Amino acid sequence: MKVKKMLAFAASLAVCTAMFAGCGSSGSGDTTAPKSEDTGNTADAGEAKTDAGSGDLIKVGIINNDPNESGYRTANDKDLKATFTKENGFDASFAYSLKNDEQISHAQKFIQDDVDYLLLSAADTAGWDSVLKDAQDAGVKVILFDRTIDADPSLYEASIVSDMAKEGQTAVDWLKSQNLDKYEVIHIQGVMGSAAQKGRSGALTDTANAEGWTIVTEQTAEWNAEKAQQIVQSVIDSGKSFNVIYAENDDMAKGAVAALDKANISHGVGKDVIVMGFDCNKWALEELKAQNWNYDGQCNPFQSSYIKDIIDKLENGETISEKTIVMDEKGFDAATITQEDVDNYGI
Amino acid sequence: MPSNALKPPKNSKMPGIFRHQIMIPIAALVLLALFNLIADPSFFKITMGQTSNGDPVLTGQLITIIDYGSEVAILALGMTLVTASSGGQDISVGAACAIAGSVLLRVLCGTETSPEKLHAPIIVGFLVSMLVAMIFGAFNGALVAFFKIQPMVATLILFTAGRSIAAWVNHNQLPNVNEPSFGYFGSYIPGIPIPTPFCIALLCFLVTFLILKFTTLGLYVQSVGINEKTSRLNGLNPEMIKLMTYVFLGICVAVTGFIKVSRLSTINYSVVAKDIEMDAILAVALGGNALSGGKFSMSSSILGAYVIQFLTTTLYKFDVKSDALPAYKAVVVIILVIMSAPAVREKLSQLGKKLRAEKHTAESA
Numbered sequence: 001m002k003v004k005k006m007l008a009f010a011a012s013l014a015v016c017t018a019m020f021a022g023c024g025s026s027g028s029g030d031t032t033a034p035k036s037e038d039t040g041n042t043a044d045a046g047e048a049k050t051d052a053g054s055g056d057l058i059k060v061g062i063i064n065n066d067p068n069e070s071g072y073r074t075a076n077d078k079d080l081k082a083t084f085t086k087e088n089g090f091d092a093s094f095a096y097s098l099k100n101d102e103q104i105s106h107a108q109k110f111i112q113d114d115v116d117y118l119l120l121s122a123a124d125t126a127g128w129d130s131v132l133k134d135a136q137d138a139g140v141k142v143i144l145f146d147r148t149i150d151a152d153p154s155l156y157e158a159s160i161v162s163d164m165a166k167e168g169q170t171a172v173d174w175l176k177s178q179n180l181d182k183y184e185v186i187h188i189q190g191v192m193g194s195a196a197q198k199g200r201s202g203a204l205t206d207t208a209n210a211e212g213w214t215i216v217t218e219q220t221a222e223w224n225a226e227k228a229q230q231i232v233q234s235v236i237d238s239g240k241s242f243n244v245i246y247a248e249n250d251d252m253a254k255g256a257v258a259a260l261d262k263a264n265i266s267h268g269v270g271k272d273v274i275v276m277g278f279d280c281n282k283w284a285l286e287e288l289k290a291q292n293w294n295y296d297g298q299c300n301p302f303q304s305s306y307i308k309d310i311i312d313k314l315e316n317g318e319t320i321s322e323k324t325i326v327m328d329e330k331g332f333d334a335a336t337i338t339q340e341d342v343d344n345y346g347i
Numbered sequence: 348m349p350s351n352a353l354k355p356p357k358n359s360k361m362p363g364i365f366r367h368q369i370m371i372p373i374a375a376l377v378l379l380a381l382f383n384l385i386a387d388p389s390f391f392k393i394t395m396g397q398t399s400n401g402d403p404v405l406t407g408q409l410i411t412i413i414d415y416g417s418e419v420a421i422l423a424l425g426m427t428l429v430t431a432s433s434g435g436q437d438i439s440v441g442a443a444c445a446i447a448g449s450v451l452l453r454v455l456c457g458t459e460t461s462p463e464k465l466h467a468p469i470i471v472g473f474l475v476s477m478l479v480a481m482i483f484g485a486f487n488g489a490l491v492a493f494f495k496i497q498p499m500v501a502t503l504i505l506f507t508a509g510r511s512i513a514a515w516v517n518h519n520q521l522p523n524v525n526e527p528s529f530g531y532f533g534s535y536i537p538g539i540p541i542p543t544p545f546c547i548a549l550l551c552f553l554v555t556f557l558i559l560k561f562t563t564l565g566l567y568v569q570s571v572g573i574n575e576k577t578s579r580l581n582g583l584n585p586e587m588i589k590l591m592t593y594v595f596l597g598i599c600v601a602v603t604g605f606i607k608v609s610r611l612s613t614i615n616y617s618v619v620a621k622d623i624e625m626d627a628i629l630a631v632a633l634g635g636n637a638l639s640g641g642k643f644s645m646s647s648s649i650l651g652a653y654v655i656q657f658l659t660t661t662l663y664k665f666d667v668k669s670d671a672l673p674a675y676k677a678v679v680v681i682i683l684v685i686m687s688a689p690a691v692r693e694k695l696s697q698l699g700k701k702l703r704a705e706k707h708t709a710e711s712a
Contacts, residue, residue, distance in 0.1 A: 068510065068616040069617045074519055236406070238389070251615060254611060254613075261534075262404070264396060264397040
């Protein structure tokens, strides 16, 4: 019995030392752990080497939202996976979550794993300061894509974004140009606090205030078609009149339209209710082409070429002149959309 | 129905119905109805309308309630039995709904994202998805019955993995069904003005009622829930009965998944039937059923489910922010939990006795 216990103790001690040694060498380059004499074991030497052995591949940790969240995210994830491959010289790890705190713990893990670049599409704009400081201390370069965050710009190298406020403004300007007799808008919002929601809501709220538009109801459906359906259903049931549905993504617009169909309210070009969506899913653009919807704003999911560009520049020692890079984005009108647009811009 | 077993002892002075647990959801319902009646009586208006296809339909807030409440009500059937037999809840039903819906679409659409023609009849797709849901139910049930894992922990596995499995089934595509008849199950069948989900729910209630009436399942489930050892001594097989309740919940999950997918003729894995497990559990609790297992009343759970939807619809009507809805549900849960806590019950019954005693002495004096 005693022998067994001693053996177990010695083994665990060896493991502990090996762990400390691993940490030390990757961090500040300390000398070997002081306890290694006690066990007379040289296991730590082997451990320490693995850190240096990652070769020429650039180690990238990518934190994204769940690819099943929407067609946008699926296209985005596909695009990233196609770019950050071994063939292109990247060793990429992916982590997905729709929750900010889970994303932060993923980020901490990536920093511990010693990635070269941390690519981040944050679920929420707040709460990232401390973990990004940790990244900076560990020499991990952070590139934001798709979503901005409320943190000091010195904490990241670049931010590749869709300008959500501009997307919203383009959409609202289009709506204004329709010169309706009255504007009674049902506003279906995305997850509150997300950059897409803030930008797209902001544009509508500002213009509605300035132009005296009526907001019949303003509710978050959290990007969820079912919830959007219930919200619109509730407005119909209470007998309020409305003539515009401004949904902050395509799924929610679809849910809203399902409720309209149930209640025999016509929608689309030249009909009672104007339907607006965002993200340019292929099926949504087809609805547009069939004149069932009126407007769809693009949200460009293909950021990986922009990101790769920046990584290449940084690897070559160049500096990034412009921290925030805004991608080109369009808005489609059902009256002018062509099959070509559907094929090229549908995701 | 097994609710008969819940009648109070005969010496009680109050009429039986008032002490019955169905009073809890009825009281909640009356409270909500009164609130709406005072705030805005038009809440109860039902009108005959038309869909955009020209079919006659009933519309109104009440119709919306029986429409959207039906999914939770169907799940509450299975959840009640699971709760009664195993003394715990299945928290994976939302994820399992996503799997069932995904399988259904996989069968109907094949690998195309938006097929012109369905690859299989809808009923075949539904039966396959039901089979899959039953297998997942059996998986949960086996963990609970044979491996004696706490139900909430056992179902946590599927809760975590379910939506990813659902996405994997369709290779991460989001298929769209173009066949109009597929949408009937989530809205209206032409010519029938009552929402189809409610009709489906009624059918489920009927089947469940008949099962409980003409088989001994209800009795066995309660006996296993109350005391597993004595049930075994009396010749029951507690493991098999627990497993059966989970498989039954699997069937309920498949029906719910079908309705959910039919509503929009498409699926979104991460949000379809989101948080529905909490509503289903709340329905069981609101029905006055002990969450620790044992006796149950199916009709109370069903009513509980519609009360939840009543609350949701009311809050929507008054433009309460939809992200605040869970907070209101939480208040309901807190009240229920506190009211059903043994300490509070004891205090209440003591208070009641004291009052009665005082009255008695006052009368005799």
